[in-house]
Amino acid sequence: MTSRQTERRSIPLLPLRGVLVFPGMVLHLDVGRAKSVRALEQVMVEDQEIILASQVDLSVDEPAKEDLYEVGTLAYVKQMVKMPNGTTRILVEGLKRATIEQFNENDEYYDVSITIPEQSSDVDDEKATALMRTVLKQFENYTKLSTKVSKDTLKSVQDVDDPGYFADLVASHLPLQIKRKQSLLEAFSVEARLEKLLEILENEREVLGLEKKIGQRVKKSMEKTQKEYYLREQMKAIQKELGDKDGKGGEVEELRSKIESLNMPENVEEKALKELARYERVPASSAESSVIRNYIDWLTSIPWSEKTEDRLDLSHAEKVLNEDHFGLEKVKERVLEHLAVQQLTNSLRGPILCLSGPPGVGKTSLAKSVARSIEREFVRISLGGVRDEAEIRGHRRTYVGAMPGKMIQGMKKAGVMNPVFLLDEIDKMASDFRGDPSSAMLEVLDPEQNNQFGDHYLEETYDLSNVMFITTANQIAKIPAPLRDRMEMIHIAGYTELEKQAIATDHLLPKQIEAHGLTKQDIQIREAALLKVIRYYTREAGVRNLERQIATLCRKAAKMIVAKEKKRVIVTEGLVTELLGKPKYRYGKAEEEDQVGTATGLAYTTAGGDTLAIEVSLANGKGGLTLTGKLGDVMKESARAAFSYIRSKAEEFGIDERFHEKYDVHIHVPEGATPKDGPSAGITMATALLSALSNRPVLKEVGMTGEMTLRGRVLPIGGLKEKSMSAHRAGLTKIIFPKDNEKDLDDVPESIRETVEFVPVTHFDEVIAHALGGVIDERE
Template sequence: MIVQNGSTGGVQIMAKDTITQLPLLPLRGLIVYPSMVLHLDVGRDKSVKALEQSMVEDNRIFLASQKEINVDEPAKEDIYRMGTIANVKQMLKLPNGTIRVLVEGLERAELLQFKDEEEDYFLVDVEEIDETHGDKVEEEALMRTLLDYFEQYIKASKKTSKETLSSVSDIDEPGRLADIVASHLSLKMKDKQKILEITNVKERLDHLIEIINNEKEVLHLEKKIGQRVKKSMERTQKEYYLREQMKAIQKELGDKDGKTGEVAQLREKIEEANMPERIEKVAFKELDRYERIPNNSAESSVIRNYIEWLIALPWTEETEDILDIKRAEKTLNDDHYGLDKVKERILEYLAVQQLTESIKGPILCLVGPPGVGKTSLAQSIAKSIDRKFVRASLGGVRDEAEIRGHRRTYVGAMPGRIIQGMRKAETINPVFLLDEIDKMSNDFRGDPSSAMLEVLDPEQNSTFSDHFIEENYDLSNVMFIATANTLQTVPGPLLDRMEVISIAGYTEIEKLHIAKEHLLPKQIKDHGLTKGKFQVREEALLKLIRMYTREAGVRNLERTLASICRKGAKMIVSGEKKRVVVTEKMLEEMLGKPRFRYGQAEVENQVGAATGLAYTTAGGDTLSIEVSIYPGKGKLTLTGKLGDVMKESAQAAFSYIRSRAEELNIDPEFHDKSDIHIHVPEGATPKDGPSAGITMATALVSALTGRAVRKEVGMTGEITLRGRVLPIGGLKEKSLSAHRAGLKTILIPAENEKDLENIPESVRKDLNFIKVDHLDEVLKHALLEEPEDESK
């Protein structure tokens, strides 16, 4: 068989063309080159059987390496094809059951095929491979270079003895020299196998020279690294020695552990704080400064305070959100009645978070009157997603440093309220309540609302900068919730960064549910009562809400319930009663005469009096508007403590009626012959708003035509000079007040049809809502056809 190997001047060498059948011994993590003599420990069953077979025949065996060391039972494909035919010179059985073998590599051979008929060991056909040579002079030069490089390698590595070099130097065969040098190098298995597979001697020498050259460079780098590590260790040992000396000196001076022990504690805390790398560097740098500064220096306490703040802040700790929408919905419903829009927004946030797992924390602003549950709702949100809750009150804050912190150069410097809140939260993803954000103001010390812009901007707050901390702090995982009573005092840029959710206040029905399900059980428990001993009837609760409390929220309602609980407790303790059931009649005995009254429908149809619907901070109410006509010169008088908007509505209604006098069957000269007085009762209460226009116009037309206004009709809507009816707000609250007052028909602007779905079903069933676009339609539904008989 002719083999063409390498490119050594086109030399062609004949292989021995001998195919031999030999047992195979797979080697793990080891390669045997020709001319090598070494010991092997053999323990696998197949390998032992292969050895025994070789000893029976001519002591020859084929040694080939496994591709993967971890394979215990190698298959055919797990073994390299190029290996070495070896002579088994000696076998020794060890006490642990393994066999120690002395083998001598003879020559390279290639595995041609496996003989499948044998099962106890691998029997293979191998072909002996001869080396190919090139120019002898060139090979001699390569041998010398290889020996020179090998000598340098031995000196650098110090893992190979000098005796090895002297024994290798005596070899005069280039192929054998290459194999022996390769066996003494610390190479990977793949690289050793590659050397075995190179049959061209010149190429093998070239390859080894290149490998040793690379190894020399690696060893040189290792030496450099070792020197650096040694210097570092020497410096550390020196510092340790000096610190020990310092401790001894401090102990002799009676200072016990002194600052050294304190520094060691701080160093340990910094290492345990899981800070980002850049923050940790700053902390250690400040700690080194602290260690050098005397205790009596003013700067010493400033640096220590700064380091303690860096340690106390959460940098990576976070709580895992419970993204269970049903659980969150149940929690929100258990804690609060109503507030559907707010709950829906929170559940939407949770749904998106569950799908993406990467959404930034939303910034919500809950706006509404006091006592409607803004703060407690924020607490429920935190509870529903299992996050920590922290609150910062911004009422009265007028210094920018309250938000951003003070510079450390000032005496008594502290971080701002945001960083203080994060320290209390102890996690990077709390629910952070910014309470009373509309109560912030500014003065010569800066504008805190401008500092809040960075806090509440999702694109910027990942690098929030506090003047005290001086390093960027990530607020992007925080869920900020702001509360405000009004948006009028919140700056526009700040408002633009928040999602505003309005909480208008609770209706009577909602207050009744809240009182029954939340407030009353809580007060009964707080006052040591039980449901068996103390009860409040539903009609009594309703009367208490209507006649004794008038507010948008439920704070005053809760206080009043606490009052009747105290009185009930006194009755039980004094022995006056064993069980107290509060009825409508008992309310006056316990709380005195009712403090408030609410509007009720007229008993009869009235001329010159129309019922309007008003929206107040305490909910909705009915508003009676009266018009009186008497001889005069067209003077229009408005009374009842009306605001500018209501006065303008009256003027607009008056002007419209003058322009349409003939069509409305009104004397066109009425304004020259009569004075008109428009009055809204309860003059001590300020009244304003844009929804009384059609009510005033209806009352005016009724008074001028003598046609009575239907007693069961209430109305709301603004009027233009052309008689168009414009939409209004607060339809839900107004409708509830109409239902409470006993009205049957409500005239509303046609554009408010979309708001009808917000009105409770029980109210919609009892009321007839008529949608109107023009005042003519209002008059058609509100006035009787014929004037009232004046003789009645």
């Protein structure tokens, strides 16, 4: 009855997760693993046959022999298509059962040796017919109980005559676990396969019978719940007739009167009343009831018409701004301009200001002062680290725990439609797979759109046009261009030494004295002592660290007074060192004497400006150029451009024309752990290099900034104000800068312009004249 001839061959393997293919089956498979894709590519150029084997453990990404069932299916790959999402979709047809004997060495894909037993039916025709009829009858009973198998499937099974193919076809339509399907695949005997299939169908039919009984019990339970709901509704109707307003009925009436009194826009009021009607119908025990109630609560807690009246008094506003902040004239002037226009027109959409500058310069506190000056409510929202668009626009109500976005939450907190809304750290927003919140902010900050702001939770538009938005940022470059275009930029560069002294005296010191439980009679900080703290214990554009140092002095004084060491503490220059320790910084980083091969550059940082010493050393060699100091690509290119320029002009500068063949040049920028980048160090590097090659010192009092071309032209730079302040702080008395930046001199504080000489230049020859004391005509 049975004849077996074993065929042995080597063939690529495709491991399957959660799928098993029987002989005779045709189905689509999605393939994503690199090894599997390479195996498919291999079979497509050969005979298009592959062995399919199911994994024992679905979590294994790189299965070994022990992770796969030994018996698989030899299949024919009929079609292979690359999908847009990177996966590969194939159409396969199962051919024969096969046993995996061993894994062959192949790093590209799984290559295995298999045996394929060729077999005819091992059961006589009469017994096969009897078994098939019994299986078919059980399969018909199964389809009556199960909704997972269609009548068309049953009809297709009835038309099959071959016992082996019949067994495989029935097994493929049963929703069985892979382990049970594998047992059918491993049954090479047709008789054993049919008997095992009969046993499985008997078991599945019993399970389906139990499921039906359980379903009937659940249905009876649901009918009981519906009956209770009907009785509750009857009870509510009776209570209403009796005038009993307690419970949900009274709550609904209270909400309805609140909605009608809020003066909402017509479409919003209609929406709120519609949701209230739904809330009234839904049982209190239902989960939907709390969702609707939360939504109604949000609609009724947001201001729809309430506004505060602006105090359009310019003198009062100016007085408040000057009380709270020293300096910052441009910002104050802009706020006063806004108030003046509003006073004349009585209608002006809120401006969108962006206060940019280093940390600690008073951006956030300035926004509070603006709100106080015009007597508006103030709301602050921090955007640092926000990376989900839903935090701006809100979540849709279909999500569990949904709520409105930060804008609507802020409006609820303000309680009016025209607050001063501070969006802090707008440059710190990020984007990922949850969306781009900076794009969602476009609608918020666009005066042409924000009167129709759409929040996903509210599902109705909200008017933000009356809000005065103020944003803050440390670095404007990190704000996306479309968003930046919708804001009016006001840059706060930082404070001069005199401004810091005034801020400390008028604001920081009184604040810290009060915070530490002291009075002006308990502690006094002399002017010279305060200046010492500013110069030797802080180095920043703002005043945040200065406030910390003043707080430290107040704590030390409080300890002395409590310990009865002193009744009154007078902080002098000498006592500052005793209380704060040795100075943390050296005031004035300028060189103490003229140096050969060292030039002082001026840099712009996120904390304001700083000085940058650039050093050049020469050593006997073959013209190598070494750059150190953790320099960025742009700064490295500036160094190479300076090197090329000096080399091309060697004869004019009176230096050895063959220096690039005799010396190795090393350019170093100290503080090597700090990343540095930008083109503005070009003339500084060229000056230091020329100084080293000509053995002429660079004047110690000179600082410089400017980008340089290969022709020696000096190009404009940014941040002149911050760089000038750092040069002044470092004790430099002369600043060389590009002539194209002369327009920026107006931004430099007058106190700096009076003490520092500003030298505009257009060519490197002019830089040499001021930095090296004259153009070099001959070698010395």
